[in-house]
Amino acid sequence: MGVSGVIESIKDERIAAARALATRAGRMAAGRCLIEGVSLIRQAVAAGAGLEYVLCAAGADEPALGAELAGAGVPVYAVRDGLMRKITGGTKPVGWVAVAAWSGEVGPAAPYGDFAVVCEGVADPGNLGTIVRTARALGVRDVVLTDEATDLSSRRVLDAARGAVLGCRVRRFADPEGAVASLREAGFQIVVTSPRGSHVQSMAPLRGRKLALVVGSETDGVGAATLAAADLVVQIPMAGAVESLNVGVAAGISIYELRMGMILSMLTDRIRDTLGRNLTLGGHLVRQAFDAHLRRIGDLDSAQAVLLMVLACERSAPLDRLRRDVGVDTEELASLLAPLRDRGYVTTTGDGPDPGGPAEPAAGITAEGERAVAGLWAVQERVEEELYAGFTPEEREQLRDLLHRVQENAIRMAEAGDRDRDRDGDGDGGPPPAR
Template sequence: MVEKIRKLKNPVVQEARELARSKNRILKNKIQLHGLEQLQWAKDAGLKIRSIFISEDESAEDYKCFSAPIYQSSDGILKKITETNYLISAVGVAEGIANRDLSEEFVLLLDDVKDHGNIGTIIRTGKAYGINDFITTNEDFDPYIPKTIDASRGTSFKVNFRRYNTPKQAVSYLKKKGYQIIATSPYGKSLQSTVALDKKPIALVVGNETSGVSDEVLKEADHIVQIPMYTGVESLNVGVATGISIYELRLKEALTMLAEKIISSLGREVNVTSQLLRSAFDIKLKEISEFSGDQVIFLMVLKRESQMNKEQIEEQFGYSGDRLAEFISPLYEQGLIKKEYEELEITKEGEELLAKLWPIHEKTENLILKDFTEEEKENLKGYLEKIQQNCIQIMKYQV
């Protein structure tokens, strides 16, 4: 349903019109979106779009994918909403992003960067290298100026911003959070590629286009580095320099903190958890059974799948060759599984054993999930299913 608006004084129009100015966007934490592309970026980023205004020449069908109310207005009203002398045929209003505390190991400090295009490029580059937190040294910093949104290709909707009144306040906050401050300067005493980083989170400072990093920040910096350049080139564009700095410092960060990163990596955590789960099930099952946790889980999978071949067993349980024979031989000997052509099936005796052992399996699972609420158990199951589905998607596209 499309509602036509003819009056500039309409409250919905007035709300949208206020957001043409940065101070109102910051004060109300709302964003004015220009064009279908920006609307789509905001939707993809999960922002709540409150309203959409389209010109009388636009087709409402092009906007049916949005759940927000759609209003059709004259070109004059649209120009008033955006405060431009040219027509933007679609304008949206979206809720801003709630600021959160820093949680990342690498953040960017924008020290009085002014150019809207540069800011968008920096945000997009930072996000491409996994940076989600941006600190600014001026309270009126606005990442939602249309030119900035376009230059960032919508990534400004997917990152976190914290504004401070002065460089001193911003640096003080970062120091308290345990960050080492890395500032770039043509007069830095160390080359960026050779600087010895501490085993601490990194805050890279990006300076003003004309004056560079402020003296307030340089005085507090843990490292002042320079990007080496051939003679004849006075300086790099701040967006280009930021990309080079992030790349080099990300590499050095990984090398410096490699041991810690390995310990906290998803692959290691999953592997350790898997080994501990197997050990826990083995201990409990061996109290009343000669079979291991893996063998009982294999019977459970076989019951559910009806049949499995050797390749499927190898893929799911990691046993092959002699180890696979050692794994399934006791199940054959006890008559718990049988072979039908090249497929294995569970027998009636196997199903009966599962029924007898199921209370032990359930009891062990409850011990493993001790102190988990029912909601946490459901959330854990959902997270694991998401991981499995994402892994399956990756496997589908392997060459």
């Protein structure tokens, strides 16, 4: 089993050191804690705890664990019968005990993740362990204590947490006020839980990306000072004649629900911030602004105005190219051209059943159309000036350049997609999409 030696005497320094860890003062002085039992030792190894050595009672064979510990370079010592009980002190015989470094508590300046659980006066070791275990299971490492007395290194807490305490970043403050002030300074939204919270937790307006959840003591709950300092006080609605939930259960529900809320709001932010959405929205808003100005001088809308201006530059253009320049598909182009043709601003050729006409359908501008365009340039310029309000000339240039580069990339990507499709034989030979 990878045993490095056998200890016979209670005076052996490894036994003495392990026995000193029975009290909190001993654990804090030594910077170590005791981990009892095979499964807890395994969980501690999995949590990355630094095991210094392991003691096992004679006859408590666990060959697999022995091999795992040997593989991890942890010395294992066999201990003579009866000596183990002197270490653990309990009535139940314990076959395996590990002495682990108590990574203990980090300083207030250590970096935080985006979610912290604050235990204000939670006293029961089972509840503390449950909260830490649930927090770790839901990806939360930061645990904040608001007094000097709460002890996370005891056997009962370690047991209830199934060793998860050893992978936590624990911060300790002398009082709740200090904890809240420090968390707020670190950018956390302070969300306090109470059976009488003013917000239903699932609908709480979560603000940012960092959230500190405060749970309170089994008897009195969260204190008045923390309630007053909270950004939000939330409740988990309860049905029936129950005054409150067990704090471990409440913490589990709250961590899960609030973490999910944060993840969903982050996803929504990401979707809102995609390049495609921003460009589409930007294009829509610019068209609206242009339309609003155009309505003051006539009955053209922005898409028709752009089409007329393109034609004014080109005199006439194939419909396929027009479609790309204006950024519409074939059907949209037809519905833009029809009213312009009706007003005598444009003519179209080759798009009807005319066997003698040119092969490629095209549109051209009339003298009437040119007169209409003359009035449009001024509007176009005014709209652009307003849209670029607050931009320096360099910024305008940069924005134009960036947008062109995005457009070029998009064209390249779409063309590569078309080529792939044609190569795979899926192409229907139809016209390329509007660009």
